[in-house]
Amino acid sequence: MSKELVMGIDVGGQSTKLGVVNAEGEIIAQTVISSLQDKLIDYITDLTNAINDLIAKTKDTGEVKGIGIGAPNGNYYNGTVEHAPNLKWSYDNSGNPTVVDLANLVRSFTNLPVTVTNDANAAAMGEMAYGVARGMKNFIMITLGTGVGSGIVINGEIVYGHDGFAGELGHTIAIRDGRQCNCGLKGCLETYCSAMGVRRTAQKLLMTNPDKPSKLRELDPEKISSKDVYDAAEIGDEIALEIFKTTGEILGRSLADFVKFSAPEAIVLFGGLARAKKYFHEEMVAAMEENQLSIWKGRIRVLYSALKDSDAAILGASALAW
Amino acid sequence: MSKELVMGIDVGGQSTKLGVVNAEGEIIAQTVISSLQDKLIDYITDLTNAINDLIAKTKDTGEVKGIGIGAPNGNYYNGTVEHAPNLKWSYDNSGNPTVVDLANLVRSFTNLPVTVTNDANAAAMGEMAYGVARGMKNFIMITLGTGVGSGIVINGEIVYGHDGFAGELGHTIAIRDGRQCNCGLKGCLETYCSAMGVRRTAQKLLMTNPDKPSKLRELDPEKISSKDVYDAAEIGDEIALEIFKTTGEILGRSLADFVKFSAPEAIVLFGGLARAKKYFHEEMVAAMEENQLSIWKGRIRVLYSALKDSDAAILGASALAW
Numbered sequence: 001m002s003k004e005l006v007m008g009i010d011v012g013g014q015s016t017k018l019g020v021v022n023a024e025g026e027i028i029a030q031t032v033i034s035s036l037q038d039k040l041i042d043y044i045t046d047l048t049n050a051i052n053d054l055i056a057k058t059k060d061t062g063e064v065k066g067i068g069i070g071a072p073n074g075n076y077y078n079g080t081v082e083h084a085p086n087l088k089w090s091y092d093n094s095g096n097p098t099v100v101d102l103a104n105l106v107r108s109f110t111n112l113p114v115t116v117t118n119d120a121n122a123a124a125m126g127e128m129a130y131g132v133a134r135g136m137k138n139f140i141m142i143t144l145g146t147g148v149g150s151g152i153v154i155n156g157e158i159v160y161g162h163d164g165f166a167g168e169l170g171h172t173i174a175i176r177d178g179r180q181c182n183c184g185l186k187g188c189l190e191t192y193c194s195a196m197g198v199r200r201t202a203q204k205l206l207m208t209n210p211d212k213p214s215k216l217r218e219l220d221p222e223k224i225s226s227k228d229v230y231d232a233a234e235i236g237d238e239i240a241l242e243i244f245k246t247t248g249e250i251l252g253r254s255l256a257d258f259v260k261f262s263a264p265e266a267i268v269l270f271g272g273l274a275r276a277k278k279y280f281h282e283e284m285v286a287a288m289e290e291n292q293l294s295i296w297k298g299r300i301r302v303l304y305s306a307l308k309d310s311d312a313a314i315l316g317a318s319a320l321a322w
Numbered sequence: 323m324s325k326e327l328v329m330g331i332d333v334g335g336q337s338t339k340l341g342v343v344n345a346e347g348e349i350i351a352q353t354v355i356s357s358l359q360d361k362l363i364d365y366i367t368d369l370t371n372a373i374n375d376l377i378a379k380t381k382d383t384g385e386v387k388g389i390g391i392g393a394p395n396g397n398y399y400n401g402t403v404e405h406a407p408n409l410k411w412s413y414d415n416s417g418n419p420t421v422v423d424l425a426n427l428v429r430s431f432t433n434l435p436v437t438v439t440n441d442a443n444a445a446a447m448g449e450m451a452y453g454v455a456r457g458m459k460n461f462i463m464i465t466l467g468t469g470v471g472s473g474i475v476i477n478g479e480i481v482y483g484h485d486g487f488a489g490e491l492g493h494t495i496a497i498r499d500g501r502q503c504n505c506g507l508k509g510c511l512e513t514y515c516s517a518m519g520v521r522r523t524a525q526k527l528l529m530t531n532p533d534k535p536s537k538l539r540e541l542d543p544e545k546i547s548s549k550d551v552y553d554a555a556e557i558g559d560e561i562a563l564e565i566f567k568t569t570g571e572i573l574g575r576s577l578a579d580f581v582k583f584s585a586p587e588a589i590v591l592f593g594g595l596a597r598a599k600k601y602f603h604e605e606m607v608a609a610m611e612e613n614q615l616s617i618w619k620g621r622i623r624v625l626y627s628a629l630k631d632s633d634a635a636i637l638g639a640s641a642l643a644w
Contacts, residue, residue: 073617083616138484152583154481154488161476161585162460165617168582173575173613176498183615253495260490261474261583263483291495293505294405295395295487 070122
């Protein structure tokens, strides 16, 4: 008898990862496509081709029964991706991010049931089912990727809110009148504590410390990645170390405020930047504790996803499809 | 046959209001005591006397079956009031706010079942059952009283969090490194948008505008109340009008960030300061919209409690006792 399988898809700002998952929560096949297409039709073509390839590749093992998608600004209630500034293919002809009927489009081209949620919600579901948040009923997942996303779990359930868009903590204001964000606001947490934010902090620190030598000066300032900064930190580069300290401090302050909302048991960090934890964890926790109410001082754990790469998001998205 | 009744108690920073409530949600008798006692034993004595008086007064109508209490830093899980900086009787001998076993104390002296919750949670329950939030499943209640409290409702339920303390939005940071708060942090929303905050803004504006005439100059700066500022605004006092505008702007910015957490249908404002809505509403909404993500611009209603005085809190607290 053919096994039942589902597919989990994690739409990130740079790439989209697809995985076929079995009932035991194992990813038995996966693939990646770019998320950088300018046109919706091109992105959907690549995506549905990748879906069909994976289905074909796993058809001897079992049948894919449905697809769960985690995407930035994904809406669980409507199956849409709405006004996602980091996804060019979601822009309309006037150059503004608009509403993409993602669930219906993928359903049309695959004939499978499709459910959409916010990418960070998907990651939170993955952590709750298979990761460091197993057994937790109240935690906040913060994804430190191209942008900063969040998935909030209260009483064991993802918070969707009135309209399905709850959990946009990456766009809470970290620094009033601070850096311009893609979303139109200024000073969003995302402009400091994402891959983009790290690049901007690098550019700023290189500029304001012209006499300080740094490996990062050898790179195109427009292309500095978190990985570049991490590699520089590994060889003791002072500017690189300072970048992570600043990033940690800003993140920690915001985390303190998030705790005041839902009093979680833990905060779970996830995403590319989280890999540099040894360089920002101490400053982050210090800033969080300094800005914490006495009832929570020393009581809120900050954990890091231990699931491989984007597995949390793929597994979480796949959980939607069962 | 004797009717079933319950008692709702609203512990505020200045006064504690008690009401006996019938099954129809009507307050059939009420009284008030001061919350300003220095010693716990004095406060509990006054409180239990007031409870017993009200029970005696309503015994011909029915029997009080239980007591629900809404209090600052009230903990639903433990029945305690924990580290409440605005309640002097909760302080220990070293002068620090400590843990008061309020439910057990009141139970000991009344022989009635007692349930405690955060004062703002109680107000939110009252609004959901009897007020402007009737029928809503997702809203945030902000109480603008001596301090700033909050009750968060998600999927029709109060958010208590892992430890029972969720919803301390009055202590999220409105202005980084801003005014010193009683809680130990700096720049908490409460230091700007509470009765105390309005007084501090008044003191500051009177000081920084020495040449501007104002009715408020006739008052002791340490005793300026929201009501004084309101009265001055009513006769066109420029400083008073400016105080409310500033207050509204700071509140609006914070509300925008709160929406990013739980995507509520509405925000409900309540408490003494809310009575001055005509003087701060416009600036508040403008600041909220300016700091809002496009998905929520123009979509989140800000409502004001229409329940009389502290009825929402008394009714909400009483709902705990059924």
